[in-house]
Amino acid sequence: MKKFYFILAVFLCSYTGFSQNELVGEWYLDSFSIDSATYNNVYAFVNTIEFTDDIIYENYLEYSGSSTCNAFFGEYNSTSDTIEFSSLGSTLVDCYGEPRGTFEAIYFSLLSNNSTGSSAFSYVITGEGEEQILTLTNSNNSSIFYSKTNPNSILHSTWYLETVIEGGITYNVTAGSPSLTLQANPHPFFGTMTFAGEGVCNDYVGEYGMYYGNGDEMRITSMTPTTDLCEPPSTIETAYFSVLGDTSANLFKFEIINNGTNLVLTSVPDPLDRSVNALGDILILGTEALSVHDVDYNEIAIVKNPAKDQLELNIADDLLFQNLNYSIYSMEGKLMSKSKLNIKNIDVSAFTTGLYFINIGNEDKVISSLKFLKE
Incomplete structure (x- = not known):
């Protein structure tokens, strides 16, 4: 009788531990990293993976999911900190040559270890509840990052200009709603895609391509604006078009x-003889156009960039009493600091060295978004 109880106890412990496996359930693809290059899920598709506790054969369980073009499925087994995928299969939707197809091909290659039949990862789950992050890392230090919530990052849509940084000079939008609309359908022969938008008094069209060698990159291959004269002249349009x-x-x-909510375009080194003077130029765009009420403020700027212990703002005194707030985010989107904007000097001494964003606005929306470097 004691032997029977012992066997039953072992069975119940094993079953309970298995059923509570944190892997089981649905996860959303956030990004993956290969050779230090990060590829973000920026497509208007729900990209998921779901782990089940349904045994297919021996110790293998079932997983399935949706990607940027196709549904996929296969088997996996896992321990408390490792997971092995096998037999990755998918539907056969042809999106070859499209950005989402290229992204999916890289993702599937990583998930299936270049179609070798099995792929082993260590894994760790951090956070709690809806804030959980699942990180898979293979022997080549390539990683896949999943979250419990949809990352809500969509590149191919209409964006509205908020800030231009050119040659170290910051220009904030104070009139009009300059925009950029990125299309996702490539030309059948050349492979380029179209974009269009507005400045302050001129429109423009152009073509671009997406590149994945060093992570998420795009190359503007042409840009043609109209040539109306702005009255008064617009420094923001000149900088934006430049x-x-x-x-x-x-x-x-x-x-x-x-x-x-924000798209950031940062000029980077180009193997095709990139102009050194253009490195570090930045365009910051948002998902919503700034209204007249939003931009009815004097320009807000950072006095000293990089900042050491204090982030000093150049802001009119009366704006400090207009019920504005500020939020500081890391480049990974982590909220670092948030408070009422009632002083011109913000303490950033506890921040680690790196790039950050400070968003300034009211309860409705952001009116200024600035980028700064913490020494």
């Missing part, structure tokens, strides 16, 4: 931050 339309400096790293 950065976007400089054909000698048109490779940008793109990032979608702040829970999908």
Whole structure:
């Protein structure tokens, strides 16, 4: 009788531990990293993976999911900190040549270990509840990052200009709603995609391509604006068109931050003789146009950038009493600090060295988004 109880206890412990496996359930693909390059899920598709506790054969369980083009499925087994995938299969939707197809091909290659039959990862789950993050890492230090909530990052849509940083000078939008609309359908022969938008008094069209060798990058191959004269002259349009339309400096790293509300384009080194002077030029765009009420403020700027212990703002005194707030985010989108904006000097001494964003606005929306470097 004692032997029977012992066997039953072992069975119940094993079953309970298995049924509570934190892997089981649905996860959303956030990004993956290969050779230090990060590829973010920025497509208008629900990209998921779901682990079940349904035994297929021996110790293998079932997983399935949706990607940017196809559904996929296979088997896996796991321990408390490792997981092995096998037999990755998928539907056969043809999106070859499209950005989402290229992204999916890289993702499937990583998930299946280049179609070798099995792929082993160590894994760790951090956070709690809806804030959980699942990180898979293989022997080559390539990683896949999943979250419990949809990352809500969509690149191919309409974005509205908020800030231009050109040659170290920051220009904030104070009139009009300059925009950028990125299309996702490539030309059947050339492979480029179209974009269009507005400045302050001129429209423009152009073409671009997406590149994945060093992570998320896009190259502007052409940009043609209309030639109306702005009255009064617009420094923001001049700076915007200069950065976007400089054909000698048109490779940008793109990032979608702040829970999908901001697109950041940063000029990066280009193997095709990139202009050194253009490195570090930045365009910051948002998902919503700034209204007249939003921009009815004096310009807000950072006095000293990089900042050491204090972030000093150049802001009119009366704006400190207009019920504005500030929020500081890391480049990964983590909220670092948040408070009422009632002083011009913000303590950042506890921040680690790196790049950060400070968003300033009211309860409705952001009116200024600035980028600064913490020494």
